[in-house]
Amino acid sequence: MITLREVKKNYQAGETIVKALRGVSLDVDQGEFLSIAGPSGSGKTTLLNLIGCIDKADSGVIKIDKEDVDKLDKNELALFRRRKLGFVFQTFNLIPVLTAKENVAFALHLLNLSKNEIEERTMSLLKEVGLEGMEDRLPSRLSGGQQQRVAIARALVKKPAIVLADEPTANLDSDTGRAILELMEEMNKKHTTTFIFSTHDQMVMEFAHRLVQLHDGQITKDERRN
Amino acid sequence: MRFLISLAWKNLSRYRKRTIITASAIAVGIGIYIFFDAWLLGAELDSERNLIWYETSSIRIMDSQYWEEQERLPLDRVVENPEVVIKMVEEMNIPAVPRIRFGGEVIFYKDPYEQDGGVPVQFIAIDPERDDRVFPMKQTLESGKYLKSGKMEIMIGSWFAEDIGAEVGYPLTIVTRTRDGFFQTIDVEIAGIINCPNPMINNGTIFIPMDVANNYLQMEGGVTEMDMSLPLQADVEKTAQHIEERLEEKGINNLVAKTWKDLAQDYLAIAVQKRAGSNIMLLLVFIIAAVGVSNTMLMAIYERVRELGMMRALGMKDSQIRIAFILEAGGIGFIGSVAGTIFGSLIVYLFSTLGIDYSWIFKNMNVGYRLTGVMYTVWNPEVVITAFIVGIVISMLIAYIPTRRALKMQITDCLRNE
Numbered sequence: 257m258i259t260l261r262e263v264k265k266n267y268q269a270g271e272t273i274v275k276a277l278r279g280v281s282l283d284v285d286q287g288e289f290l291s292i293a294g295p296s297g298s299g300k301t302t303l304l305n306l307i308g309c310i311d312k313a314d315s316g317v318i319k320i321d322k323e324d325v326d327k328l329d330k331n332e333l334a335l336f337r338r339r340k341l342g343f344v345f346q347t348f349n350l351i352p353v354l355t356a357k358e359n360v361a362f363a364l365h366l367l368n369l370s371k372n373e374i375e376e377r378t379m380s381l382l383k384e385v386g387l388e389g390m391e392d393r394l395p396s397r398l399s400g401g402q403q404q405r406v407a408i409a410r411a412l413v414k415k416p417a418i419v420l421a422d423e424p425t426a427n428l429d430s431d432t433g434r435a436i437l438e439l440m441e442e443m444n445k446k447h448t449t450t451f452i453f454s455t456h457d458q459m460v461m462e463f464a465h466r467l468v469q470l471h472d473g474q475i476t477k478d479e480r481r482n
Numbered sequence: 483m484r485f486l487i488s489l490a491w492k493n494l495s496r497y498r499k500r501t502i503i504t505a506s507a508i509a510v511g512i513g514i515y516i517f518f519d520a521w522l523l524g525a526e527l528d529s530e531r532n533l534i535w536y537e538t539s540s541i542r543i544m545d546s547q548y549w550e551e552q553e554r555l556p557l558d559r560v561v562e563n564p565e566v567v568i569k570m571v572e573e574m575n576i577p578a579v580p581r582i583r584f585g586g587e588v589i590f591y592k593d594p595y596e597q598d599g600g601v602p603v604q605f606i607a608i609d610p611e612r613d614d615r616v617f618p619m620k621q622t623l624e625s626g627k628y629l630k631s632g633k634m635e636i637m638i639g640s641w642f643a644e645d646i647g648a649e650v651g652y653p654l655t656i657v658t659r660t661r662d663g664f665f666q667t668i669d670v671e672i673a674g675i676i677n678c679p680n681p682m683i684n685n686g687t688i689f690i691p692m693d694v695a696n697n698y699l700q701m702e703g704g705v706t707e708m709d710m711s712l713p714l715q716a717d718v719e720k721t722a723q724h725i726e727e728r729l730e731e732k733g734i735n736n737l738v739a740k741t742w743k744d745l746a747q748d749y750l751a752i753a754v755q756k757r758a759g760s761n762i763m764l765l766l767v768f769i770i771a772a773v774g775v776s777n778t779m780l781m782a783i784y785e786r787v788r789e790l791g792m793m794r795a796l797g798m799k800d801s802q803i804r805i806a807f808i809l810e811a812g813g814i815g816f817i818g819s820v821a822g823t824i825f826g827s828l829i830v831y832l833f834s835t836l837g838i839d840y841s842w843i844f845k846n847m848n849v850g851y852r853l854t855g856v857m858y859t860v861w862n863p864e865v866v867i868t869a870f871i872v873g874i875v876i877s878m879l880i881a882y883i884p885t886r887r888a889l890k891m892q893i894t895d896c897l898r899n900e
Contacts, residue, residue: 310795310893331799338797345897349792353496354489365485366797410796 257417257450258284258307263316265302265473276302278473279316286417287448289441291464293455299473300454301422307452308341308420309333321417338366342411342449344421344440348403350395350410356402357382357391360409367414381409384446385439401432405439412443419443421453425460437463486802490809494817497782501814504778508818508877509825511771512869515764516826520859521833522760525851526753527860528679530742531714532852533749536680538742539616539709541722543567543578543729546738548706555585555604557661560704561737567708570728576712576721577615580705582607582695586658588646588688596647603642603686605656607695616711619676619689626650626674629691635673639684643675650675656690660700668698680852718742749852768876775818776880779811783884790888791896800889807885808878815877819870827866833859 265277276299284290292300305311306318309325318325321340328336342363343349350359357378364374382391385405395403404424411419421440425433437460444451453460461467469477494501534540544552548559561567564580571578584607589600610629614620620628624640636656638648648654649672656668670690678684696703710725712718718741725739743750783790793803837856888896 305894308795310897334794334797334799336797337795341797343792343795345792347788349788349897351489351789351792353492363796366802 257286257288257321258282258452259317259319260303260307261317263303263306263313263318265299265306265311265313267302276473277306277313280470280473280475282468282475282478284450284452286450287444288450288452289444289463289465290450290452290468291455291461291466292452292468292470293461293464294470295456298470300456300470302473303470304420304422304452304454307418308343309337338363339414340417342414342416342419344404344407344411344419344424344453346423346426348395348400348407348427350403350406352395355392355394356387356398356406356409359395359406360413363410363414377413378409381413382406384443385409399432400428401435404428404432404436408436408439408443412447412449415447416449418450418452421451423455423457424453425455425457430459433457434459483805486806487809489806490813493810494813500778500782501817504775504814504877505818505821507771507774507778508815508873509821511767512819512822512873513825513829514767515869516823516862516866517829517833517859518760518764518767519862519865520826520830521838521857522757523862523865524834524858524860525853526757528857529749529753529852532678532680533746534714534742535618536622536678536683537852538745540712540716540718541576541710541725541739541741542745543571543708543710543725543737543739544706546736549738549740555583555706557582557584557659557699557701557706558663560661560701560706561708562702562704564703564705564708566732567729567734567737570732571708571710571725574725574728576710576725578708578710579609579613579616580692581609581613581707581709582692582699582701582704583706584658584695584699586656589655589657590646590648590652594649594652599646600657601642601646601686603688605658605688605690605695607690607692607699609692616709619678619683622676622678624675624677626672628674629689630673631691631693633673633691634668634670634694635691636670637674637676637689638672639687640675640677641681641684642686642688643672645685648672648675656688658699660698661702661704662700666698668694670694682852753851768872772876772880775811775814775877776883779814779877779881780884782810783807783881783888787888787891787896787899791891791893791899794889794893794896803889804882804885808881811881812874812878815874818877819873822873823866823870826869827861830859830861834861 260280260282263277263280267274267276280303292303294300306313313326354362360381361374361378364377382388385408387402387405425436428436440451441463443449455461465481467479468475545559545561548556551559568578584605586605587600587602592598610631629635629637652672654670654672656670658666660666712721722739722741729737790803837858839856
């Protein structure tokens with residue numbers, strides 16, 4: 257499903273060149289629940305961004321669903337992300353002027369679905385993430401955990417092949433974080449959606465079915481668990 | 483598209499304070515623009531009317547030599563047989579009257595005046611029985627009575643009367659030259675004081691009966707001009723050309739028909755300059771409003787860079803994001819334009835009935851406009867519609883630049899933005 261071969265990415269930080277990824281190769285199958293772990297600066301967010309097609313690699317190959325994403329232009333990438341990828345951000349990134357329901361529906365509006373289908377899928381997902389009755393609340397009237405649930409619903413509502421979550425629990429207390437991870441795991445099982453999330457939190461790593469450890473831009477460990 | 487409109491609308495209502503402040507800047511700009519234009523238009527229309535009604539008439543026929551030397555008001559360049567011409571013009575259903583324009587000085591002495599003095603002025607000899615067919619001077623009579631043929635009387639403007647301390651019944655001596663260039667003095671009495679809305683008339687023009695002037699200036703029936711009245715909207719150029727053709731048909735080749743635009747070139751030049759100056763001022767008002775809007779939009783877009791990054795990550799195309807932000811700015815422009823149009827229109831309505839009293843300026847200073855007192859604004863629907871549309875379009879254009887700049891950022895940089 258996802259194939260990375262010898263992927264390299266450098267950043268310019270002032271006059272210094274930071275080697276964020278130094279030839280990473282990775283294969284991820286459909287339905288995996290994978291955590292990319294590592295200390296700060298290890299390259300996990302960079303890796304996630306490259307898989308999420310919001311950044312471009314300097315060299316190497318990235319194939320998602322057999323599509324060589326490096327060869328897609330800006331608009332094609334936008335359409336690719338729209339159809340295949342869902343995002344959950346550390347800071348939730350909900351649109352503050354839209355209600356929970358509207359935030360979830362946002363992803364479906366981009367797919368030009370009918371009004372009825374948008375309504376049906378949105379309400380169903382909000383129910384699944386436990387936000388029934390809160391659909392008309394603005395993000396400012398939701399707790400951090402509830403906001404992250406909305407973000408998960410927004411990521412899943414368009415039935416993407418992959419959901420990418422960058423430190424999804426970093427802004428939440430441990431109980432809420434655990435609940436969010438349980439929800440993600442549940443959604444992974446139910447929808448067979450591939451979940452890839454970055455973390456440096458031990459508790460989060462324990463949830464992962466596969467743990468990829470990064471250090472200084474290189475994979476140091478790739479462990480599958482049952 | 484409906485979704486983008488709905489998103490833009492929600493952002494407008496959510497960031498209410500910003501919307502109100504930005505829309506207010508647009509509203510003030512548009513309101514000032516509408517008011518200023520209506521004020522200028524009112525001044526221009528009133529000036530033109532006062533110029534035509536009291537100073538130049540619509541068309542003036544005169545000797546071609548007189549036209550060339552009119553600055554020195556030559557009495558030896560006259561129309562000898564004015565009644566033939568007047569009859570011809572009246573056959574065209576155009577009212578026409580003869581006049582003699584000449585220069586000279588009025589002399590006044592202490593008692594009844596406060597002191598002795600003399601002032602150079604322009605005199606106009608009119609036929610009291612028919613001059614009001616073209617010039618509504620009679621209606622401006624403030625005190626005393628209108629001129630009568632055969633009487634050694636004159637009529638003066640109220641500002642001039644005030645300046646020299648004259649009242650109805652006071653004597654004055656006119657010192658001038660006859661048609662042949664000899665000095666002539668005429669003792670007259672002030673019969674009436676007019677309060678003419680044209681400052682050029684009110685400040686230094688003296689009216690005298692035609693027969694008196696004819697006699698004292700030895701004009702032998704000749705006049706310096708024949709003035710014609712046409713409706714204000716009439717095509718004066720075409721009519722003047724037509725009159726000249728008719729004169730030529732009659733074998734009268736020494737006369738020219740000049741429109742008020744030919745006669746008031748000084749005024750028109752000033753009016754064009756004033757319009758240009760005012761347009762620069764209005765442009766500045768618009769620039770100030772535009773800078774305000776641009777600054778707010780810039781802040782609004784930059785504070786939402788992360789939101790913008792999220793939208794792009796979710797697969798929204800740059801063009802869609804651009805449209806969403808431009809629609810939002812267009813919404814602010816629309817609110818500002820509606821408020822500005824209402825605000826501007828209300829002021830225009832207020833001053834179109836109340837007017838603005840500028841007599842203290844016009845009395846002491848020649849500002850070019852033929853106005854003496856109250857100026858009224860004139861509603862100009864074309865400008866209102868233009869200002870309304872420009873308000874919206876400028877807001878949208880202004881939003882385009884910061885949106886474009888924000889969209890040039892990498893999505894990852896947008897998402898990291900604090």
